[in-house]
Amino acid sequence: MGKTIYIFSAGELKRKENTVVFEGEDGRKFLPVETTDELMIFGEVSLNKRFLEFCTVSHVPLHFFNHHGYYQGSYSPREFLNSGATILAQAACYLDHEKRVDIARRIVCGAMENMAVVLNYYRRRGNESLVSMLSNIESYKGKLDKSDSVAEIMGLEGNGREAYYSAFDHITGGGPFAFDVRSRRPPQNRMNALISFLNSMCYVTALSQIYRTHLDPRIGFLHETNFRRFSLNLDVAEIFKPILVDRIIFSLINKKVIQAKHFEDGPSGGIYLQESGRKIVVSAWEERLQQTIDHPRLKRKVSYRGLMRMEVHKLEKHILGDQTYEPHISGW
Amino acid sequence: MAVPCFSEPPRIGGTLVWYFSICHREVWFMSHGIEPDREDDFLVMGRLIDENSYRRDRHSVSFGDNRFDIVKVEDGTLVVGEVKKSSRSIDAARLQLAHYLYDLWKDGIIAKGQLLFPKEKRRKEVELTEETRHRLDGVYEEIREIACMAAPPKAVKNRFCSVCAYSDLCWS
Numbered sequence: 155m156g157k158t159i160y161i162f163s164a165g166e167l168k169r170k171e172n173t174v175v176f177e178g179e180d181g182r183k184f185l186p187v188e189t190t191d192e193l194m195i196f197g198e199v200s201l202n203k204r205f206l207e208f209c210t211v212s213h214v215p216l217h218f219f220n221h222h223g224y225y226q227g228s229y230s231p232r233e234f235l236n237s238g239a240t241i242l243a244q245a246a247c248y249l250d251h252e253k254r255v256d257i258a259r260r261i262v263c264g265a266m267e268n269m270a271v272v273l274n275y276y277r278r279r280g281n282e283s284l285v286s287m288l289s290n291i292e293s294y295k296g297k298l299d300k301s302d303s304v305a306e307i308m309g310l311e312g313n314g315r316e317a318y319y320s321a322f323d324h325i326t327g328g329g330p331f332a333f334d335v336r337s338r339r340p341p342q343n344r345m346n347a348l349i350s351f352l353n354s355m356c357y358v359t360a361l362s363q364i365y366r367t368h369l370d371p372r373i374g375f376l377h378e379t380n381f382r383r384f385s386l387n388l389d390v391a392e393i394f395k396p397i398l399v400d401r402i403i404f405s406l407i408n409k410k411v412i413q414a415k416h417f418e419d420g421p422s423g424g425i426y427l428q429e430s431g432r433k434i435v436v437s438a439w440e441e442r443l444q445q446t447i448d449h450p451r452l453k454r455k456v457s458y459r460g461l462m463r464m465e466v467h468k469l470e471k472h473i474l475g476d477q478t479y480e481p482h483i484s485g486w
Numbered sequence: 487m488a489v490p491c492f493s494e495p496p497r498i499g500g501t502l503v504w505y506f507s508i509c510h511r512e513v514w515f516m517s518h519g520i521e522p523d524r525e526d527d528f529l530v531m532g533r534l535i536d537e538n539s540y541r542r543d544r545h546s547v548s549f550g551d552n553r554f555d556i557v558k559v560e561d562g563t564l565v566v567g568e569v570k571k572s573s574r575s576i577d578a579a580r581l582q583l584a585h586y587l588y589d590l591w592k593d594g595i596i597a598k599g600q601l602l603f604p605k606e607k608r609r610k611e612v613e614l615t616e617e618t619r620h621r622l623d624g625v626y627e628e629i630r631e632i633a634c635m636a637a638p639p640k641a642v643k644n645r646f647c648s649v650c651a652y653s654d655l656c657w658s
Contacts, residue, residue, distance in 0.1 A: 156525070237519035368520050451657040464658035471655070474518075475637035 155460055156191035158362075158443075160436055162429065164198040169208040187212045192362045196223060196432065215365055217358045222426040225354040230365065240368040243473045248373050257375040257472065257479065258304050261389050262311045264481025266295045268396040269318040271484045276325050276404075283324045290317035304376065311376070311392070318396070326407045330414040340424020344417050345403075347425050348435070352399040353391070355439050360387035360394070363463040369470055390465050397484040398458060402438050411438070447485070496633040498626055499551035500568075503585040506625055507578035508646050510632050510639045515652060517633035522651030529651045532571045539569060539604035550589055556602070564597040566590070573603050573610075575646065580612055581625070587614040588622050 161167075165178030174185040178197075185193075187208070196219045209216060210231035218226040247253045270291055277284045294314040301307050315336075322333045322345065333345040341347040364371045364387055374385030376392065406412040416431025427435060446455040449464070456464065465482055472479035496502065496517040505512040515522075522529060536545075536555060543556045556567030568583045570576075583599040590597045591614060599612035632639065641656040650656075 235521055237521075239518035240520060366523075366525075449657075452654065453657075460654075464654065467655045467658035471658075476640070 156189045158192050160194045162196045167201040169205045223351050223432050235368050237368040241370050244373050247473050254375050258307045259298050260479050261376045261392050265392040266314045267483045272396045284321050287317050287321040331407050348403050356391045356399050357387050360390040364466050367466045393481050497551040500582045504578050504582040507581050513632045514638040526651035528649045536569050566597050567600045567602050569602045583612045584618045
């Protein structure tokens with residue numbers, strides 16, 4: 155598995171023979187393309203077609219974020235793993251109501267179980283106030299089996315997440331990071347800004363991993379395919395958001411690594427992470443993605459980023475009628 | 487989800503014959519366009535060995551659904567060479583090369599085969615016999631049957647799993 159390169163400064167990205175060079179204010183930097191999986195571009199970067207063509211042959215997707223760290227879009231090289239059979243099977247699963255509902259249910263069930271894993275972790279450390287949220291999540295999870303439409307499952311997912319989010323202030327102690335309610339576009343407080351930013355990192359990471367499998371990121375099962383460019387990455391991210399995004403948020407806040415001073419007001423309302431804050435969050439994100447766990451079946455260590463790819467492989471096998479999809483549930 | 491059997495029969499090239507001797511699941515994946523992980527260390531190494539050995543001989547010659555690593559003429563006879571990273575799966579390599587010779591034979595070309603193991607500094611001659619031709623006819627039939635299965639054959643661990651570029655997919 156290659157590296158993810160994050161670019162925060164301004165400069166020019168160029169192809170130089172068979173490598174990528176970034177020319178910024180601090181001089182030239184060579185990026186080894188062979189070992190690079192994706193580029194995340196936050197800074198003001200200029201690039202040309204020759205560079206994009208090189209990204210295509212090297213299979214390196216580019217993801218762009220705006221001034222506030224909002225995801226803007228991706229340059230996705232032409233698909234290179236093409237399997238007509240897989241895409242047909244994926245589409246057939248989407249079109250078959252029962253099969254789609256089954257996959258959507260599995261994803262939400264996995265997401266809720268991972269939410270419970272996170273809350274239980276803090277409960278074990280003496281936070282008894284989390285018991286009621288845990289039982290709420292449990293009861294929504296119990297209703298999944300009886301739900302027979304994707305809209306209903308989405309609704310339960312929303313309920314579960316609401317119960318889960320109501321636990322956040324109990325974990326962080328509120329204060330400068332009081333949560334109140336979930337607000338997007340723009341986020342109304344610091345907690346919402348953190349969630350939005352890290353969620354988008356999670357979506358983009360999942361997208362890059364899907365790109366390295368045979369599935370089509372445009373066909374999701376829980377998230378409606380019709381309204382978005384990509385939706386399968388949102389499905390995959392559901393599983394990982396609690397154990398990656400939320401755990402990072404709690405640890406950054408509770409260890410006071412991220413503070414109120416790392417945020418700023420947006421010009422048209424809302425509150426955003428400042429560049430200094432974004433760098434802290436991104437490095438915590440990358441560090442977590444590189445952490446490894448012992449994979450029981452592969453019999454080797456797998457990073458969390460690799461685990462996301464495994465999740466896509468598991469979906470692929472489910473779709474191909476090989477093995478039923480069981481979402482990854484975190485062990486602690 | 488059952489994948490429909492394609493009306494177009496699978497293209498039986500050397501790789502499929504090679505995979506057949508190693509793992510039937512690989513045959514199903516490959517015949518459905520599901521390629522192995524390109525970043526797999528063993529695969530990358532194999533590619534490098536292929537690119538960097540026997541540079542003077544001709545490389546990558548297409549013939550039908552096959553791609554021969556090396557084609558040369560020795561003592562007036564055509565020789566097809568297949569470069570392998572190791573002799574670990576020599577039987578599979580023999581069958582693959584015999585398949586090349588069989589395809590050439592069907593076109594009226596008599597050729598000899600050479601398995602090349604550059605890292606081991608070793609080569610092995612392969613000849614086409616009546617018996618291998620018969621064996622191959624059976625193999626083609628089985629490959630077609632595997633390719634027509636609605637789902638991939640179940641994953642079964644074998645001695646090649648540890649070096650297989652499909653292992654992440656199989657054991658995830």
